[in-house]
Amino acid sequence: MDIKKSAFSLSAPSIGLCPTDNKIEYAFIGRSNVGKSSLINMLCNHKGLAKTSATPGKTLLINHFIINDSWYLVDLPGYGFAKRSKTVQQKLQQMISSYILQREQLVNLFVLIDIRHEQQKIDREFIDWLGESGVPFTIVFTKADKLGVVKSRQNAEKWMKQLADTWEELPPYFVTSSEKRIGREELLNYIDEINKKIEAE
Ligand SMILES: Nc1nc2c(ncn2[C@@H]2O[C@H](COP(=O)(O)OP(=O)(O)OP(=O)(O)O)[C@@H](O)[C@H]2O)c(=O)[nH]1
Ligand SMILES: [Mg+2]
Numbered sequence: 001m002d003i004k005k006s007a008f009s010l011s012a013p014s015i016g017l018c019p020t021d022n023k024i025e026y027a028f029i030g031r032s033n034v035g036k037s038s039l040i041n042m043l044c045n046h047k048g049l050a051k052t053s054a055t056p057g058k059t060l061l062i063n064h065f066i067i068n069d070s071w072y073l074v075d076l077p078g079y080g081f082a083k084r085s086k087t088v089q090q091k092l093q094q095m096i097s098s099y100i101l102q103r104e105q106l107v108n109l110f111v112l113i114d115i116r117h118e119q120q121k122i123d124r125e126f127i128d129w130l131g132e133s134g135v136p137f138t139i140v141f142t143k144a145d146k147l148g149v150v151k152s153r154q155n156a157e158k159w160m161k162q163l164a165d166t167w168e169e170l171p172p173y174f175v176t177s178s179e180k181r182i183g184r185e186e187l188l189n190y191i192d193e194i195n196k197k198i199e200a201e
Helices: 035-043 087-101 121-133 147-162 184-200
Strands: 006-012 025-030 062-067 071-075 104-114 135-140 172-176
Touching: 025 035, 025 087, 025 135, 035 071, 035 135, 035 184, 071 135, 071 172, 087 104, 087 121, 104 121, 104 184, 121 135, 135 147, 147 172, 172 184
Parallel strands: 025 071, 025 104, 104 135, 135 172
Antiparallel strands: 006 062, 062 071
16 A cells, blocks of 8 residues: 555544544554654655654654545654643643543554563553553654664564563564655555454444
């Protein structure tokens, strides 16, 4: 599958203000600055579609992008950005968790992890929470260009192995780079498979 058409739809401060046309959607979450917005732009082949920034904390709303006129990609604010005030942080947390738990159109959540780092407590706790809540998700390692192919693979495998400490069944994972466009085809095919499965139902 390829993305032939992508456009900004709307930015919502809460789930109640998200699109109401019942199209399915895929959302991107992860720590601030991990590369969520960049990955959406890379997948869509559309620079500047989602706003990116070298400073963490850029995305603050639930942003919907309509793809091929038929489904959405959703850019979410990052979690775990220490420089925000407690009040802002709590508000964002609340917005993100109610979106993840209540949004019926959400068919899969992509959890982004910076491939350069050891497993961080905040990511692990978030993923464990998804598991406990029964949210379908996939892990996407980002910024693989910073490490190279071999080291990226090794880190990803190590990270997943650590997850197997408590997880009986591991979620699927992808290694990507928005900079070098690594993993684009794999991710798009993965989405396409889910789209087709849902269409067939
Ligand atoms: N080298 C490299 N840099 C990347 C990659 N993806 C993103 N970046 C950089 O990482 C920074 C953050 O990217 P964003 O896409 O804005 O990150 P985000 O997760 O949307 O951040 P917030 O919206 O603040 O939560 C930017 O400076 C990007 O250029 C990548 O694959 N490789
Ligand atoms: Mg962003």
